[in-house]
Amino acid sequence: MIKGYAGRILDVDLSRRTFGFRPLDEATAKLYLGGKGYGIRLLYDLTPAGIDPLGPENPLIFATGPLNGSLAPQSNRFAVVCKSPLTGGIGSAACGGSFAFGLKKAGIDILIVRNQSPTPLRLELDGDKDSVTFLDATDLWGQGTRATQEALGKGRNHAVIGPAGENLVLYAGIVSDERIAGRTGVGAVMGSKRLKAISVTGTRKLELENQEKFNEYTKWLRKLFRSHPVLGEKLRRYGTMGIVNTTNARNILPTRNFKLGHHDDAMSVSGEYLEDHGLVGVKSSCIHCPVACGREVTVAGVGRVKGPEYETAALLGPNLEITDLRWVNEWNFLADDLGMDSISLGVTLGFAMELQERGLLQSGLTFGDATGISAMIQDIAHRRGLGNDLADGVKRMSERHGGADFAMHVKGLELSAYDPRGSYAQGVEYATTNRGGCHVQGASMYFESTGPLTIDPQSLRLKAEIPVVQQNLACAINSMVLCIFTTYGMIPRQVHELDPKGRLHRTITFLFERSGPMYRLLTKLKLAPVTWFEKWLTYITGQTFTSGHLQEIGERIFNLERMYNLREGIGGAEDTLPHRMLHESTFPHLDSGHPLDQLLPRYYEIRGWDPQGVPLQRTLDRLQVRT
Amino acid sequence: MSITVELTYDLAKALGNRRLELEGTPTLRQVLALTRERFGAEGAAFDRLTRVTALVVNGVIASRTHGQDTPLQDGDRVSFLKAAAGG
Numbered sequence: 001m002i003k004g005y006a007g008r009i010l011d012v013d014l015s016r017r018t019f020g021f022r023p024l025d026e027a028t029a030k031l032y033l034g035g036k037g038y039g040i041r042l043l044y045d046l047t048p049a050g051i052d053p054l055g056p057e058n059p060l061i062f063a064t065g066p067l068n069g070s071l072a073p074q075s076n077r078f079a080v081v082c083k084s085p086l087t088g089g090i091g092s093a094a095c096g097g098s099f100a101f102g103l104k105k106a107g108i109d110i111l112i113v114r115n116q117s118p119t120p121l122r123l124e125l126d127g128d129k130d131s132v133t134f135l136d137a138t139d140l141w142g143q144g145t146r147a148t149q150e151a152l153g154k155g156r157n158h159a160v161i162g163p164a165g166e167n168l169v170l171y172a173g174i175v176s177d178e179r180i181a182g183r184t185g186v187g188a189v190m191g192s193k194r195l196k197a198i199s200v201t202g203t204r205k206l207e208l209e210n211q212e213k214f215n216e217y218t219k220w221l222r223k224l225f226r227s228h229p230v231l232g233e234k235l236r237r238y239g240t241m242g243i244v245n246t247t248n249a250r251n252i253l254p255t256r257n258f259k260l261g262h263h264d265d266a267m268s269v270s271g272e273y274l275e276d277h278g279l280v281g282v283k284s285s286c287i288h289c290p291v292a293c294g295r296e297v298t299v300a301g302v303g304r305v306k307g308p309e310y311e312t313a314a315l316l317g318p319n320l321e322i323t324d325l326r327w328v329n330e331w332n333f334l335a336d337d338l339g340m341d342s343i344s345l346g347v348t349l350g351f352a353m354e355l356q357e358r359g360l361l362q363s364g365l366t367f368g369d370a371t372g373i374s375a376m377i378q379d380i381a382h383r384r385g386l387g388n389d390l391a392d393g394v395k396r397m398s399e400r401h402g403g404a405d406f407a408m409h410v411k412g413l414e415l416s417a418y419d420p421r422g423s424y425a426q427g428v429e430y431a432t433t434n435r436g437g438c439h440v441q442g443a444s445m446y447f448e449s450t451g452p453l454t455i456d457p458q459s460l461r462l463k464a465e466i467p468v469v470q471q472n473l474a475c476a477i478n479s480m481v482l483c484i485f486t487t488y489g490m491i492p493r494q495v496h497e498l499d500p501k502g503r504l505h506r507t508i509t510f511l512f513e514r515s516g517p518m519y520r521l522l523t524k525l526k527l528a529p530v531t532w533f534e535k536w537l538t539y540i541t542g543q544t545f546t547s548g549h550l551q552e553i554g555e556r557i558f559n560l561e562r563m564y565n566l567r568e569g570i571g572g573a574e575d576t577l578p579h580r581m582l583h584e585s586t587f588p589h590l591d592s593g594h595p596l597d598q599l600l601p602r603y604y605e606i607r608g609w610d611p612q613g614v615p616l617q618r619t620l621d622r623l624q625v626r627t
Numbered sequence: 628m629s630i631t632v633e634l635t636y637d638l639a640k641a642l643g644n645r646r647l648e649l650e651g652t653p654t655l656r657q658v659l660a661l662t663r664e665r666f667g668a669e670g671a672a673f674d675r676l677t678r679v680t681a682l683v684v685n686g687v688i689a690s691r692t693h694g695q696d697t698p699l700q701d702g703d704r705v706s707f708l709k710a711a712a713g714g
Contacts, residue, residue: 249633589687
């Protein structure tokens with residue numbers, strides 16, 4: 001087996017209560033790395049088109065990659081893959097915490113969970129005994145993710161669902177420690193199997209091809225990350241909420257259900273404000289992470305808990321016209337404990353508020369008023385009353401109540417907290433990403449709107465190129481499996497330290513903005529490792545990786561995802577943005593919104609797809625994508 | 628003519644105010660000068676805290692247009708932008 005892999009897939013059948021180990025396929029690992037990529041390959045091969053996402057035929061796949069268990073910084077993440085009950089297309093989510101580490105220590109690269117149990121169940125996996133124990137989980141059913149993990153105890157690594165997953169909330173997630181695989185409703189799929197929790201243990205040692213070089217390089221890299229202005233300073237000091245004031249200044253902070261991109265009081269939910277008002281500690285729930293972006297806050301009646309991330313602070317904050325951190329902290333805790341995606345939750349609540357404002361739904365929820373939101377979040381998780389409606393997300397709600405023009409989703413997945421009208425590459429990324437409107441499938445906004453470069457986010461230059469390169473890279477990263485934050489280190493400290501008002505900075509930006517052909521060429525070259533991604537893979541597996549290889553692997557995964565969606569009837573017509581994003585302007589110098597129609601043809605061309613967004617056969621052949 | 632200046636967290640903390648309302652400031656250069664004036668003897672602190680920031684008018688980086696000579700209009704919002712990353 002290639003080094004870096006445990007070499008085993010564990011296949012569990014909940015109906016028959018059987019399990020079996022089989023070898024990981026080396027050829028597939030070479031083509032798709034592991035994690036999300038390998039998981040999607042399995043999903044494509046194991047299922048026919050048109051399955052019910054909440055039916056027994058939808059497998060739930062937990063997948064690690066060659067980086068997991070290696071002790072590389074930011075590498076304790078796992079991917080979850082299944083058909084999404086929220087979008088009807090490819091479902092995938094990634095999660096930190098400690099579960100990935102546990103799986104690898106148990107000698108498991110990938111865990112496939114099939115079929116459904118008639119009663120609540122939990123699994124205990126023991127990698128040393130090669131055993132799987134099926135245990136009754138009736139006593140845990142209904143418990144929050146925190147209480148569930150406490151009951152399961154220390155000494156094992158857990159992945160659990162809360163009431164939201166049990167009650168099939170379409171944006172329920174799977175929680176490990178205090179991190180969540182939040183997007184696309186993977187928790188509802190676990191709930192449909194009546195699988196409350198998976199606990200894993202093992203003491204197997206991971207073998208790397210060149211442990212000495214890996215250690216030496218990783219030690220150096222830890223120092224580099226610690227001194228990096230974003231990874232080592234801003235994220236470490238303020239957490240991800242440290243970006244609130246930046247997106248607000250850029251006019252891309254979702255406010256009032258994305259009606260606006262700026263809130264006068266946004267500073268009150270920023271990482272800087274939190275540091276001075278209510279931060280009780282720094283917490284990294286992901287083991288071996290030198291960044292430690294997690295914050296610790298106090299919630300009344302609960303105690304110390306993990307604080308909100310940027311997405312949560314923005315979408316449960318200014319997006320609802322709420323800027324009192326005490327509420328945001330409480331709702332964030334509720335979302336985590338009940339086990340649901342706080343991005344989809346925030347957007348859904350904002351949509352319900354606008355429906356109320358327009359007289360389309362008597363939701364009882366109004367912008368700027370925190371009254372009733374905590375109770376509504378509980379109702380959503382338990383599908384009680386109007387909560388049952390909101391539990392289906394904004395796409396289905398708009399089909400029932402109207403308001404499709406301001407239903408903020410792509411392909412059914414609620415938008416993340418970067419308004420694409422001020423971040424055109426991010427808009428293309430939202431529109432084309434296979435799982436729907438999400439920011440961590442490329443994070444294009446960092447290169448055009450929030451990072452140290454000051455390219456014009458509202459020109460058309462590079463706005464098709466950046467998403468292609470970043471989506472490919474993100475696919476590879478999610479298959480290693482690494483944290484997307486590692487990409488923030490790609491812009492060196494020296495650029496961060498330049499004054500953006502100065503001539504040198506403007507020159508660098510000017511050149512970058514015109515680097516489209518060079519940008520594409522560089523990503524195709526397979527000459528030498530360029531960044532830590534390739535070096536780590538090379539030291540771990542013994543195979544030579546370059547940025548060109550990673551782009552190719554990522555492109556392969558992205559195209560396979562695309563083929564999965566096409567098989568499910570989701571194609572180019574769904575590569576769009578909400579009406580509000582396309583037709584309403586939030587900038588005084590512009591009359592309309594995001595110019596997607598001018599960028600999409602170019603994006604398809606670079607991808608090697610036809611004008612309808614379907615990969616050409618020669619593209620699939622080049623990438624060895626079997627369909 | 629009224630211009631709103633939104634300060635960074637550090638600037639706001641130093642000045643004890645999150646935003647300033649300035650009257651009769653037709654260019655960004657004048658906005659910068661008047662904002663610095665508010666810091667009085669602490670002008671050096673203002674320079675330090677704004678060294679690695681871009682100037683933004685209504686969400687658009689000013690160096691993209693006319694730099695500090697960017698003409699302003701009544702009701703414009705001027706911000707100091709610091710690079711950051713979230714997720």
